[in-house]
Amino acid sequence: MDRIRAIIVKEWREVFKNKFVFFTVAFLPLMITALPLGMIYFATGSESFAGVTAADLPPQFSAMCGELSGGDCMMYYIVTQFLLLFMMIPVIIPMTIASYSIVGEKTTRTLEPLLVTPVTTLEILVGKGLAGIIPAVSATWIGYLLYAAGAHIMVDNPAVVGKLFDPLWMTAIFVVGPLLSVFGVSIAVMISSRVNDPRVAEQISGIFVLPVVGLFIGQTTGFILVNQQFILWMAGILLVLDSVLFYFAIQIFQRETILSRWK
Amino acid sequence: MMNNEPIIQIKNLSRSFGDILAVDRVSFVINPGEVFGLLGPNGAGKTTTVRMLAALLEPTSGEAYVAGFQIGKEDQKIRRKIGLLPEAPGLYDALTAEQNLAFYGAMYGVEEISRQIKHYLEFLGLWNRRHEPVATFSKGMRQKLAIARALLHEPEVLFLDEPTSGLDPQAARLVREFIAGLKGEGRTIILCTHNLEEADRLCDRVAFVNGHLVALDSPKVLRRKIFGRKVVFHLVEAKTEFTQVVEPFDFVSEVQVVENKILASVEDPEKNNPEVIRALVEEGAEIQFVGELRRRLEDVYLELMKSAEGSNNG
Numbered sequence: 001m002d003r004i005r006a007i008i009v010k011e012w013r014e015v016f017k018n019k020f021v022f023f024t025v026a027f028l029p030l031m032i033t034a035l036p037l038g039m040i041y042f043a044t045g046s047e048s049f050a051g052v053t054a055a056d057l058p059p060q061f062s063a064m065c066g067e068l069s070g071g072d073c074m075m076y077y078i079v080t081q082f083l084l085l086f087m088m089i090p091v092i093i094p095m096t097i098a099s100y101s102i103v104g105e106k107t108t109r110t111l112e113p114l115l116v117t118p119v120t121t122l123e124i125l126v127g128k129g130l131a132g133i134i135p136a137v138s139a140t141w142i143g144y145l146l147y148a149a150g151a152h153i154m155v156d157n158p159a160v161v162g163k164l165f166d167p168l169w170m171t172a173i174f175v176v177g178p179l180l181s182v183f184g185v186s187i188a189v190m191i192s193s194r195v196n197d198p199r200v201a202e203q204i205s206g207i208f209v210l211p212v213v214g215l216f217i218g219q220t221t222g223f224i225l226v227n228q229q230f231i232l233w234m235a236g237i238l239l240v241l242d243s244v245l246f247y248f249a250i251q252i253f254q255r256e257t258i259l260s261r262w263k
Numbered sequence: 264m265m266n267n268e269p270i271i272q273i274k275n276l277s278r279s280f281g282d283i284l285a286v287d288r289v290s291f292v293i294n295p296g297e298v299f300g301l302l303g304p305n306g307a308g309k310t311t312t313v314r315m316l317a318a319l320l321e322p323t324s325g326e327a328y329v330a331g332f333q334i335g336k337e338d339q340k341i342r343r344k345i346g347l348l349p350e351a352p353g354l355y356d357a358l359t360a361e362q363n364l365a366f367y368g369a370m371y372g373v374e375e376i377s378r379q380i381k382h383y384l385e386f387l388g389l390w391n392r393r394h395e396p397v398a399t400f401s402k403g404m405r406q407k408l409a410i411a412r413a414l415l416h417e418p419e420v421l422f423l424d425e426p427t428s429g430l431d432p433q434a435a436r437l438v439r440e441f442i443a444g445l446k447g448e449g450r451t452i453i454l455c456t457h458n459l460e461e462a463d464r465l466c467d468r469v470a471f472v473n474g475h476l477v478a479l480d481s482p483k484v485l486r487r488k489i490f491g492r493k494v495v496f497h498l499v500e501a502k503t504e505f506t507q508v509v510e511p512f513d514f515v516s517e518v519q520v521v522e523n524k525i526l527a528s529v530e531d532p533e534k535n536n537p538e539v540i541r542a543l544v545e546e547g548a549e550i551q552f553v554g555e556l557r558r559r560l561e562d563v564y565l566e567l568m569k570s571a572e573g574s575n576n577g
Contacts (some may be wrong), residue, residue: 006369010355010362017357109351113412116317116349117370118342255319260280 003119007127008134015100015131024096029089029139036082037150043078044154064168064227072157079151079164083172083226084216086147089140090181091209094132098188099201101128107196115255125189125246125253132188133181140177144169168228176231179238184208186245193252268331270295270420270451271316276325278311285311287475288325293468295419296449298442300462300469302564307473309455310350313422316453317347330419343371346413347422352405356398360389360408363397364415371416383411387441403434410441421445424455439465463560471564477571486558489566491516491528493556494536498523499549508546509539526556 015021053070057077065073105111114124152161163169187208192201218224251257269292278286286308293299301309314320316329318338327334330344354363361380368376384390387407397405406426413421426442427435442465445452456462462469463482471477478485498505501523509518514530525543529535532555540550 002369002372006366010358010366013362014355014357108353108356109349110353110355112319112349112351113347113353113367113409114370115319116342116345116347117367118339118372119370120339256321259314259319 003123004127004130007119007124008131011097011101011128011131012135014104015097018100021096021100025093025135025139028092029143032082032085032089033143033146033150036079036085036147037154039078039082040075040151040154043075044156068157068159072160075155075157076160076163079155079160080168080226081220082147083169084212084219086140086144086173087176087180087212087215088209089143090133090136090177091184091212092206093136093139094129094181094184095188095205095209096202097132097135098128098185099192099205100198101131102189102192103196103198103201106192111258115258121250121253121255125249128189129182129185132185133178136181136184137178140173144173168226168231171228171231171235172226175235176238179235179242180212182242183238183245186242186249189249190245190252193258268295269293270297271299271327271329271453273312273316273327274325276312276315276327277323278308278315278320279323284474286315286322286472289472289476290325291470291476291479293451293453295451296446297467298446298452298454298465300466301453301455301472302457302459302462302469303472303477304568309472310424312472313347313424313453313455317345317422318342343416344418345420345422346416346418348406348409348413348424348426350424350428352409354397354400354405354408354412357396359394359396360384360400361393363408364412367412368415373416376415379415379417380411383414387411388437401434403430403437406430406434406438410438414445418450420451420453422453422455425457426454427456427458427461435461459560459564469560471567471571473568473571477567482560482563485563485567486560489563490558492530492532493517493558494527494529494532494539495554495556496525496527496539496543496548497551497553498525498543499551501525502548505543505546505548508542508548512539512542515539 016025056070057073062073065076068076105114148161148164151164155161184205188201188205191204195201195204215224215226219226224230271293273292274290275288276286276290277284277288289308289312301312303309311320315322315334316327318329318334318341321335329341332340332344334341355366358366361384364380364384365376368379373379380393381390384393387410389404389407389411392400392404397408400408410426423442427438430438439461442452442454446465454462454466466482468479468481469485470479480488501520503520505525506518506520509515509525509527512535514535515527517526517528519526527539529539536553540553543550
């Protein structure tokens, strides 16, 4: 445990001195939190919600609104739209941190002295992984809490704000978020082993954020409905995916592999 | 582990990378407290051998034991017993010297880490710079810090890969003196270097490798094996006829006169020189002084590599 803690502290001391990494970790969650709050602010100021009925909303979504009026259901719809946006934070941040961390170790040739110590592959990966996952999950949770607080201030109906704490959001933020972080780290580890520039690693890793962006667009355009069942499926798939990816990440991080096959 | 058992034993150790055979059935032992030089041209398999012994790479075949533990089977135990200074210092630039060492202290589970850090940083003259980021350090300071890192957990075996490479003469001398000091502590040191003068000065024994083991012995014995022992008789005036005085001795071969010197290969100079000197004096030679021609380890190296290439081509 001491080794894992030491790796985490070392990673943070290193990567947060990089302005780009610091910017990503600090500003991405702020942006993602501010954007929906701004939308809610303008939506609450609009009178066009007054005449909204359940028929104006996707039928599956209306079912999720329960007792809410048409206008409140629309507000809930808007509030929920941004759920997937919050799912981007736990993918992007660990990818950025892990890319800079691993490629950085390669380019500065710090891996060999590290690998000659009794540290295990699992300890290195867990340490490096947590160094990316902890800020990402913290940023997601803080962002979510700020969003909830902002929504509480701006949205009149407490029932709409209460929806932000229903099982859908809880599962998304507290289960799917960390699972997405593990996904991000595992992908970054695999890509970082093949490239020698952290920006390239980050750009290639960025491809794996596209499914989340796709879901966001799909939901916004009405093709996909993010409900409890969807989130549970997502959690299940991610759990399997994470297990497989983490297994491959461990194989890639073997001393033998690093010194004989990494480029 | 200070006993008579070898601290490193290598038996027919080989390692391939795809079709390339980097290390070919190398066997040797290293004794505790020995400074052992691993010498050879680039691509000779020195680093691969060190990496196998440091439990970083697995051998393709053969076996090796380090501090009594078998590589590939007891790697974690080996890692606690060894320290490595790789060719590139590999320090974390954004961290201070102290943070770098504290990190590695945690990796090795060093108790009293602060005391160890202070000890080595003071010893290597870096204590006053301990709070500065390594990025601000000169190459020599980085190398010293990397040495401190390799010693932090007091390893029994220390692998040093080109420890003075790229250092200015003053820093290189300091590092060499430090290595000599470590030898005094009874630590086993495996030194990979291209600096043959350094190897000659520091190593008890050297192994010349070129994929396979070309030769292994102390620099002194290797010199004798390859070049014999050449004695130089400095005379006031070296006449050609003096060679006829020296040549008849059974224990003398290859006699030549160069300027005012007579050079002769003598089997056992300590025993045979008095006879030769006596004969020369009787013949009227005025001897100023007598010495042994010391071949450089570089000459041994070049000779060995030439023979190795010859046997490979032949």
